[in-house]
Amino acid sequence: MTQRIFIGTDSGATTSKFAAVRDDGEPVSTQLLQYPTHSQNGRAAVIADWISGISAFLEQNRLHWSQVQGVGLAIPGPYLRYGVLGKMANFPASFSGWDVHADFSAALAKQAGRPLALAVGNDGHCGGVAEARIARANRKLSVLMLIPGSGLGSAFVEQNGLPLTGETLTAMETAHMAAPLHLFGLAGPPIPCGCGRNWGCIEPYTTISGLAHLLAEELKKHLGHELGTSTAPMKEKVLSLRSRAQKGDALALAIFDFQARALGYHVANLAMLLDPGIVIIGGGLMDQQATTPEFRERYLRQLRETAWPYLWPAQRQSLEIVPAVLGDLSQAIGAALLALYQSQRQA
Numbered sequence: 001m002t003q004r005i006f007i008g009t010d011s012g013a014t015t016s017k018f019a020a021v022r023d024d025g026e027p028v029s030t031q032l033l034q035y036p037t038h039s040q041n042g043r044a045a046v047i048a049d050w051i052s053g054i055s056a057f058l059e060q061n062r063l064h065w066s067q068v069q070g071v072g073l074a075i076p077g078p079y080l081r082y083g084v085l086g087k088m089a090n091f092p093a094s095f096s097g098w099d100v101h102a103d104f105s106a107a108l109a110k111q112a113g114r115p116l117a118l119a120v121g122n123d124g125h126c127g128g129v130a131e132a133r134i135a136r137a138n139r140k141l142s143v144l145m146l147i148p149g150s151g152l153g154s155a156f157v158e159q160n161g162l163p164l165t166g167e168t169l170t171a172m173e174t175a176h177m178a179a180p181l182h183l184f185g186l187a188g189p190p191i192p193c194g195c196g197r198n199w200g201c202i203e204p205y206t207t208i209s210g211l212a213h214l215l216a217e218e219l220k221k222h223l224g225h226e227l228g229t230s231t232a233p234m235k236e237k238v239l240s241l242r243s244r245a246q247k248g249d250a251l252a253l254a255i256f257d258f259q260a261r262a263l264g265y266h267v268a269n270l271a272m273l274l275d276p277g278i279v280i281i282g283g284g285l286m287d288q289q290a291t292t293p294e295f296r297e298r299y300l301r302q303l304r305e306t307a308w309p310y311l312w313p314a315q316r317q318s319l320e321i322v323p324a325v326l327g328d329l330s331q332a333i334g335a336a337l338l339a340l341y342q343s344q345r346q347a
Contacts, residue, residue: 005067006343007057008336009050010074010123013039013090016050018057019332021340025133027333033057034328039091043098047107055111070117070343071108072335074126075100079169083120117346119338125163125172126334128155131280131324133337141277144270145324148263149283151175151194152203156274161341175203180265184258186217205262211238214255222251242285246295253298256285260299264306271311271319282324289327296323 005028010017016037020028035053038045054071058064078086083101087093101120108116121129124147132143132155140159147153152175156164164171176195179202190200191213204210212234219228227237245252267279281303286296304321311319326333 003067004069005063006336006339007054007068007071008332008334009054009071010332010335011037013037016053017328017332018053019329019336020057021333021336025337025340028061030329032328033060043095043103047103050104051107051111065112068112068116070339072119072121072339073104074121074123074331074335077122077170082169117339117342119342121335121338123331124153125155125165126338127153127282127330128157129161129163129337130326130330130334131282132157133161134325135278135280135322143278143280144274144276145280145282146263147282148207148285150208152207174270176201179205179262183265184262202262202266206259208238211241214258218251218255225251246292256299257302260302261306264303267303268307268310271315279319279321280324286323287327
């Protein structure tokens with residue numbers, strides 16, 4: 001019997017990643033395949049790169065377009081409506097208003113020689129779908145996923161395996177919820193957030209976007225630290241913190257301890273609203289290739305200990321907080337799963 005597969009395409013502004021799952025949801029491969037997106041060359045170039053990337057994935061895994069039953073596309077928001085892009089920070093302005101669903105569907109049909117169902121989802125939501133499938137195993141549990149990186153990605157995956165998207169497809173933009181600043185112990189106004197809100201978004205307290213401010217605060221307590229006298233660009237300084245922390249640098253450890261506690265408050269806040277069975281923490285701080293087990297466990301311990309007092313008693317007994325396991329593949333695999341789930345609903 002011919003193997004049926006569902007393709008996942010995860011597109012960022014600079015690179016696109018490709019994966020696939022079988023009918024049972026198992027990934028075809030866990031090898032990362034990615035190519036430049038070339039968004040600077042316009043919409044048609046991006047579509048062409050996605051088609052080429054899928055073709056390369058199929059060839060690499062000895063598969064054929066005839067086996068493809070559907071395609072999922074993970075792409076950043078916001079959206080004007082389903083499949084139509086809004087103004088995105090890292091894409092050309094000309095992409096705003098692009099009906100990517102229509103154009104990609106047409107290109108897929110031309111390449112495959114037949115129409116292929118296309119599911120489009122927020123990239124963070126897709127990552128949550130893929131990680132939730134692994135974390136839940138055979139249990140019917142809802143899953144909250146938080147992904148601190150350059151910003152704070154969030155997803156809530158319901159017991160049916162599908163993400164909460166909301167009426168305007170902007171649900172779970174939790175990065176821009178107000179943080180409990182009175183618990184953070186920092187003086188002065190809130191750290192500015194790129195979204196423009198002035199109420200103290202949680203994002204800059206938990207991600208790379210706020211590290212420069214947190215470093216400045218911590219340097220006041222670590223007089224004479226080499227980062228205080230270094231003439232290196234600020235970006236270089238903050239990007240060195242993760243490596244420094246893993247070597248035992250007290251200043252760097254204090255910053256990541258703070259970020260873990262801040263995210264712990266956020267987890268507790270979201271648990272009051274969503275009551276998940278599992279919380280998954282992703283992002284570069286949980287990357288098994290780039291961080292040590294000791295660093296990851298310290299971060300998760302700080303997070304758990306901060307969240308626990310604010311949970312309901314039953315949640316303290318049952319809520320699991322675990323690291324993500326798929327790394328950069330999660331969003332492409334999640335997009336493929338969206339295509340699979342869409343096919344199953346229509347069957």
